[in-house]
Amino acid sequence: MDKENKIEVRNLNLWYGDKQALKNNSIKIRKNHVTAIIGPSGCGKSTFIRCLNRMNDLVEGVKITGEVSINNKNIYDKDVDVVSLRRRVGMVFQKPNPFPMTIFDNVAYGPRIHGIKDKKKLQEIVEKSLKDTTLWNEVSDRLDKSALDLSGGQMQRLCIARTIAVKPDVLLFDEPCSALDPVATGKIEDLIQELKKEYTIVIVTHNMQQAARVSDYTGYFLLGELIEFGKTKQLFENPKEKSTEDYITGRFG
Amino acid sequence: MIHPNTSDKIAKIWLWLSALSIILVLLSILGYVFIMGAGSLSVSFILDMPTNNWREGGILPAIIGSLLVVIIALSFATPIGVGAAIYLTEFTKEGRLTKTVRIAADSLNAIPSIVFGLFGLAFFVFYLKDYTGGPSLLSAGLTLGFMILPTIIRTSDVAMRTVSFSEKMESYGLGATKLQTIKNIVLPEAFPGIITGIILGMGRAIGETAPIIFMVSLNPVIPKTIFGSGNTLTTQLYYLAMEGISMDVAFGTALTLITIILILNYSARKMNNYFSRNLRR
Numbered sequence: 088m089d090k091e092n093k094i095e096v097r098n099l100n101l102w103y104g105d106k107q108a109l110k111n112n113s114i115k116i117r118k119n120h121v122t123a124i125i126g127p128s129g130c131g132k133s134t135f136i137r138c139l140n141r142m143n144d145l146v147e148g149v150k151i152t153g154e155v156s157i158n159n160k161n162i163y164d165k166d167v168d169v170v171s172l173r174r175r176v177g178m179v180f181q182k183p184n185p186f187p188m189t190i191f192d193n194v195a196y197g198p199r200i201h202g203i204k205d206k207k208k209l210q211e212i213v214e215k216s217l218k219d220t221t222l223w224n225e226v227s228d229r230l231d232k233s234a235l236d237l238s239g240g241q242m243q244r245l246c247i248a249r250t251i252a253v254k255p256d257v258l259l260f261d262e263p264c265s266a267l268d269p270v271a272t273g274k275i276e277d278l279i280q281e282l283k284k285e286y287t288i289v290i291v292t293h294n295m296q297q298a299a300r301v302s303d304y305t306g307y308f309l310l311g312e313l314i315e316f317g318k319t320k321q322l323f324e325n326p327k328e329k330s331t332e333d334y335i336t337g338r339f340g
Numbered sequence: 341m342i343h344p345n346t347s348d349k350i351a352k353i354w355l356w357l358s359a360l361s362i363i364l365v366l367l368s369i370l371g372y373v374f375i376m377g378a379g380s381l382s383v384s385f386i387l388d389m390p391t392n393n394w395r396e397g398g399i400l401p402a403i404i405g406s407l408l409v410v411i412i413a414l415s416f417a418t419p420i421g422v423g424a425a426i427y428l429t430e431f432t433k434e435g436r437l438t439k440t441v442r443i444a445a446d447s448l449n450a451i452p453s454i455v456f457g458l459f460g461l462a463f464f465v466f467y468l469k470d471y472t473g474g475p476s477l478l479s480a481g482l483t484l485g486f487m488i489l490p491t492i493i494r495t496s497d498v499a500m501r502t503v504s505f506s507e508k509m510e511s512y513g514l515g516a517t518k519l520q521t522i523k524n525i526v527l528p529e530a531f532p533g534i535i536t537g538i539i540l541g542m543g544r545a546i547g548e549t550a551p552i553i554f555m556v557s558l559n560p561v562i563p564k565t566i567f568g569s570g571n572t573l574t575t576q577l578y579y580l581a582m583e584g585i586s587m588d589v590a591f592g593t594a595l596t597l598i599t600i601i602l603i604l605n606y607s608a609r610k611m612n613n614y615f616s617r618n619l620r621r
Contacts (some may be wrong), residue, residue, distance in 0.1 A: 197516075
């Protein structure tokens, strides 16, 4: 069980118009582990994780070849329902971006669009999601207030709660802490450690300490290519590639 | 050579006077209409039928007629205008098509209102006579609907394009479909902008005379159906002043018209605040 691969990417290429942003990448992502994707700005790391729930479909002029299998099913097959794929593969974005609604409605948004109408059921889901993201104690008395009055860190945890409320099994984090202060960042990192018991997690970060702290596996991207992939400890302490070493020791990037 | 400080002062005074003149123009028009019209305004002026060829009695038929044509115009233009805006922002790529539709909407806005009237006369009154009842309130309302369509399209379009892409992404990321995202994210957030467009359209529709001058009767009867004829405040005003029947009643009508516009604007804004309260910072 522990060694099971949740996601297998094979020969993934991606073009924005004529420009190739991902070059023939293959990677295996372990179930119930945290995989970090690092690399300098513009290396394609965000583009890469957006391939894992087909978010790139929404961008004009994108062409993708290759295969991304989740639970041994290629998500780029013609018969895949993108809407249900995105429910199973949740995504937390860089900037905390709650909807301009109440805290409750934010978390209930996903379950509602997937057809849950029963008030009691919704309340249960909201409570559990907020508890799982350690937000419950801070907001339980003001669920009916606007989510836009929360602090940045609380907003980001709310966005995580909103994502797990639809019961995904993979969570993608796209630089989730880049807009947060160190305390709020610490909370999110602790949370990721908790969440990996239930979810398979992929996190893109430009903060190498963060990758070292939270992840079990790390992949290093440069100019759209996966240069090195391995156990986080090994990659940081004993990188095989010269370019990886240069990056993690801060010689460029 | 004038000292820079002096030219600065002159500029300041000039700009201040320009700003002040806007307020003065507004106040003098409103004030004049109020002073001239207030004398004839009374409860019976609003609620009674005119008698003695308008010189006595009230203007109830015109008030009802005006409200009806505005309701018809808005019920026609709002769904189509908002629908077109949704299509432009959410269902097509930015490109030749969206550009063409936007240019078309802007050009439509630039057409003189009397030309809309001529079009309405030919299309609704003559060509679609069997469906519109000829020169009816329905024909007048639809003509006004055509006229305010671009206003509603363009303001809704702008309002929907300001909804952040990332919020839409979040919604799609949770597995929402396009329609769910439009319904739950885009429309609520664009709502204030859409309401503004509707208010602008409403103001124009109730205030225009030229487009409907061919379709309304001068007969002051309470309209029984929208397929029948009726008159409106603006056309009555035109007639009263043009024929020199009664300037007092004309100003009373003008004051009533302005008051109705103010009430409609105010309640639309209240409604807007009511719907978007608490949710925006």
